[in-house]
Amino acid sequence: MTSQTATGAGAGTPEEPEATRRAAGVAESTRANRGWWDRNADEYQVEHGTFLGDDRFVWCPEGLDEVEAELLGPAERLAGRSVLEIGAGAAQCSRWLAAQGAHPVALDLSHRQLQHALRIGATFPLVCADAGALPFADASFDLACSAYGALPFVADPVLVLREVRRVLRPGGRFVFSVTHPIRWAFPDEPGPEGLSVAASYFDRTPYVEQDDAGRAVYVEHHRTLGDRVRDIVTAGFRLVDLVEPEWPAWNTSEWGGWSPLRGSLIPGTAIFVCVRD
Numbered sequence: 001m002t003s004q005t006a007t008g009a010g011a012g013t014p015e016e017p018e019a020t021r022r023a024a025g026v027a028e029s030t031r032a033n034r035g036w037w038d039r040n041a042d043e044y045q046v047e048h049g050t051f052l053g054d055d056r057f058v059w060c061p062e063g064l065d066e067v068e069a070e071l072l073g074p075a076e077r078l079a080g081r082s083v084l085e086i087g088a089g090a091a092q093c094s095r096w097l098a099a100q101g102a103h104p105v106a107l108d109l110s111h112r113q114l115q116h117a118l119r120i121g122a123t124f125p126l127v128c129a130d131a132g133a134l135p136f137a138d139a140s141f142d143l144a145c146s147a148y149g150a151l152p153f154v155a156d157p158v159l160v161l162r163e164v165r166r167v168l169r170p171g172g173r174f175v176f177s178v179t180h181p182i183r184w185a186f187p188d189e190p191g192p193e194g195l196s197v198a199a200s201y202f203d204r205t206p207y208v209e210q211d212d213a214g215r216a217v218y219v220e221h222h223r224t225l226g227d228r229v230r231d232i233v234t235a236g237f238r239l240v241d242l243v244e245p246e247w248p249a250w251n252t253s254e255w256g257g258w259s260p261l262r263g264s265l266i267p268g269t270a271i272f273v274c275v276r277d
Helices: 026-052 093-098 111-120 157-167 181-185 225-234
Strands: 016-023 082-086 103-108 126-128 141-148 168-179 205-208 218-221 238-243 269-275
Touching: 026 111, 026 157, 026 218, 082 093, 082 157, 093 103, 093 111, 103 111, 111 126, 126 141, 157 168, 157 225, 168 181, 225 238, 225 269
Parallel strands: 082 103, 082 141, 103 126, 141 168
Antiparallel strands: 016 205, 168 269, 205 218, 238 269
């Protein structure tokens, strides 16, 4: 699972990229984010590996677990089903799926993230590829899932959604989680300073971190809740559920701008459950 890193911490200093809001297209976003995740995969796994576990299926910083959520369906029905995980990172979710008897394929844009999947151990295929150009035949999978992978970082989410629909069999389900769109109106801070609206929810200008030459080194794209629904429908999916996980009492951890304080007041994650008819 990947997550929003747009804190702007240290932004604007000579040592750190400059944080800004500007246009960023498909090619620039892909290049920047592949490089960012390759450079930061080690730190990400050290910082969040304990929370994610090696073989858990965690949808979000709130800690919603597929064991309880069953958004892909009851665990006992996963055996024998082919599942594509998009933005797999170290493939923790795929590892859990394999333990249920499913046949997962873990895909990520970052080669370094997949090296962590190999380090932990993978008995299933690992594929380094762009979610906007999936290297699979039509109707290859029964299910697809993405826990904060790909969708927050792509300039053309409909392209990705259409690709996922293409590789799913009729009746296949795609479930993906992203930063809740309302979070873009608030500072990405876990404390009280993150509770006051600081920007327009309707401003869809991407968040970009760029180097001294103006080259993007990290890009995140904002879509409103309505945008996400329209993207899903435009791609040919049927939206069957929208889950906004509440912050559980047991979770005392902070993850970037996610925290017990903010989580008790505003949603941090949106999970879309889609079906290919």
